[in-house]
Amino acid sequence: MAVETHGVPQLELEAVIGFNGHVFSGLRVHPDREHLIYPLGCTVILKRIKDGKQEFLHGHTNNVSCISVSKSGSYIASGQVNFMGFKATVIIWDYAQRTIYAQLLLHKAKVEALAFSPNDKYLVSLGGQDDGSIVIWNIETKQAICGSPASAHSAGHCLTVQYSNTNDNIFVSAGSSGTLRVWELDLPNRKIRPTECNTGKLKRIVKCIEVAEDDQFILCGTTSGDIMKINLKTGLLSDCGPVKTKYSLGVNVIRILKSGNLLVGSGSGTFTLCSKTNFKTLKEVQLEKGVTSIAIRGEGQQFFVGTEAAQMYRFNYVDFKAELISTSHNSAVKDVAITFGTSELFATCSEEDIRLWHIDKPKELLRITVPNMTCNSLDFMADGHSIISAWNDGKIRVFAPESGRLMLVIDNAHRMGVTAIAGTRDCKRIVSGGGEGQVRVWELQPRCHRLLETMKEHKATVACIKIKSDDKECVTASADGACIIWDIVRFVSLQMVIANTLFRTVCYHPEEYQLITSGTDRKVTYWDVYDGSAIRELEGSQSGAINGVHISQDGKHFVTGGDDKLVKVWDYMEGVVTHVGIAHGGSITSTKIFSNNQTLVSTSADGAILRWRTAE
Template structure:
């Protein structure tokens, strides 16, 4: 059976909620015209979230990362484009907002869809291809077919980044980019679009965002130079630009027009400001963390939302003009995940620069432990709940209090090539750590001294698990070995060899067997008594298995892989019961909650997905 058929035939995991927001997408955050929901992308999904309750609905249909999002004027449609691999076409999906289902799917652009815009009466959708495509296409939404297309810019110009439709006409839209700014007119009779280049005189600009005035007299352009251009749409001439001095650092990346005639901008240095419409002078400003890639108004304009490249969503009241944090998430690859011992309400994740503790029920961030310019490769919460143990790429083990995140102590030079795995014994008296150089080291928590170093691995240690009685542990390494260590005599009990880079290892509850996963795409069952292999399962047709976890009753386990899929397996039968699809990056780690009601998976795009764990006790795959 091919993997595509396997996915089609197996029941899907139910996605409960996501933690994450792809803030790198220009204008990716939108307030729906009903003023009750926000729309934003994460991974392959479009999230529709109720502002008051933060309940989520997920639109799933893309096969790769969403690259752009647009919402129609009435809110009837949502459009999203994706990126794909070189040589392949990228889909545009139009969603029916009320039905929460696909209305139409368009495929023409190569590699990436850069931007989308709906016509004011929702008759047409204009789509802009990325750098490898460089075309603009107009789609008829009623007939669900393309009307016409054209190269987006002259060959002498660079990439086109932005597109915006007129507010009163379905036949006029604007595109802008690197050395190009064009006003397009659709000739429906001849099925052609004709472009007129705007005259900027001696001015050289890279346009990153566009907004058309309410009466279609002007188009306003935000540039990487940190100023705003005003173009007359009737004459195609530059009428003014500014501010002349004190331009905005790192460019203007997002923009919205206010009914008062003022301009709301977001900049690359995190500034959010309101400018006068005539002089472009600053009226008021504030700042947020990271480049502001989205600004979107709510309702009549008393409130607006801001999305940043640091993957945070904030909302502002125009009266106070101060940011109020709504959502936070990791902006880099999530390296590890751990539930508090026997507590399904809390889990933590690690990434570059920080470790975060989350409320598993609401998805709210409860605690953030930040270490600038460092990557936390692994972490765990001690079984007694008194400390958070973290391993970092600078070779240090840092321990923090779980309530406040205060640093308790540091073990310096714990490993020469970074700490890559950590675990604690069940009595919380010792830490077992693995490093990039391949050593497994045992540390006494009370004295913070190393008790022993175990030196048999020749590659980075990827995972460590400790037995319930604290007498043994097993370590998996990228050198193709798994070693079961005696933690009393500090010697090797058993060693397992395989032609793979081991990425994960788990004891079954009886601790008579271990299961392993790695780059050979196989799941191995091994006896702990003598290290012999009992069974081998093919877990993926094409991709490395990066993470695994086993249920507390031992009846099932879960795997996450580079093909972005989560799979639930029956332990004894070795069969897949459910598959979860939605991540746009490779799954790096995943865990089953102690109460076995949820599965939480993390990926290298910074996303955290919480799935409803199916009741698979005694169930066989269909």
């Protein structure tokens, strides 16, 4: 499946670990009942429920912000965010072909919400706060029919749109005051005409709307934690509840079941089944972080729930128990480490946690959580018996990889947080770097540790540490524009290389006579280890820093990733790109090549972990 990118073949994306749980109603079940549809970065993922097989829809240039699926299942629509002053694309996908059917470009900066009309005739799109307009598109002609400001007054911010279930000419919008409206399409005059809904003295900000199957009423979930029921024909408020116990942190999502009872997800993570008559809770489950999606499969015997913690759950209607089916990081992945000598296990770290994964199954094996702290860097010790990790509270923590048990804590390891870490091959020492620029060498003893030396030459954060295979030297890369090679037996600096950049990463070539570095100057530079001279400089990226570099065990290839969101595989001797990987929606934070030389892993600032295959 090699798609040419300026003549360079593309890497094959094998698996994605991740789900953007911050997109409201981003998790959907396709009407074929066989696939989940959800966003991650600038990719829309189709995942087969039966066996977890993934397919990817590529076409967006920035993070996907909303998703809708047509009633027939023929089309998926997805909108994205863009930079201020630029237009944000809506893509309509042909589901059967898995191809782009149309690209629609009118909204500024962000597409807030999308909805298909019941017979696949029209798509309604809502622009974000900087745009504020509603546009109706003809799906057959791929053209805009008409548009209108979503709100009657400029202060109103519309958050969501929902189509009628029976009429292609009727849809509903809602958000802050003045945006709760029923719209009618007047096709001959190419206009959409709004009717304000009357909620009397009740002033609410609506986060979500659900239209009854027979179009008799609409339900509006509010930031205040209650649900308003409004007659769709008259636009009048007919009910509001629950009266006593409102939903904490607001109602994020509502779905109406065939029975008329409701599924409700709140901002505090409660997921409830409640009565259609008085909104009274019948069953309730507490999930991790706010519920943002509820997707009903078929007639509603089974449903899927997505949360802000980037987790997906499966529920059966009968027992209403949460089965966790997918987990992923919900904040930037800071680092990735591979177990020494094998190609099976790897670990990632982010805010609050370290997670262990198996390369073949995108399923979390272990999670180690340290509340309210961020893990900046991690490494496996060569014997595989421990994970060493660097934290922003200035501590080094050592964990057992099987159980996650905390084996050792080094307090006050660095004054401004521990920012980089590496372990020696003999598993007896750790080298750490800090935000203040110091490099420290620690000796590990049974159940304790000893500081051997502090080396103070860097003037800024130490970003990366690599130790030579004989355990006698190491190299440190820093944001001060220097990489220093240290003798870690005598604790002196042997060599310094300097460049006009903030270094992000450094690697020894496997033969250890050369280093390669990268950083904010977008260059990949080869250096001679003995005299510190620059041997070669490559233009690593057209835009943005290069944050991750890793060399294959045979030294023939290396992989880079950075702020341009591209994974690039390079031929070391030729200095040319052999493959490019396009799928990340956030800046790439780290890249690793596994020892089989055919599998790559890249991580990014949006919490994604991607597995790639290189055709050797």
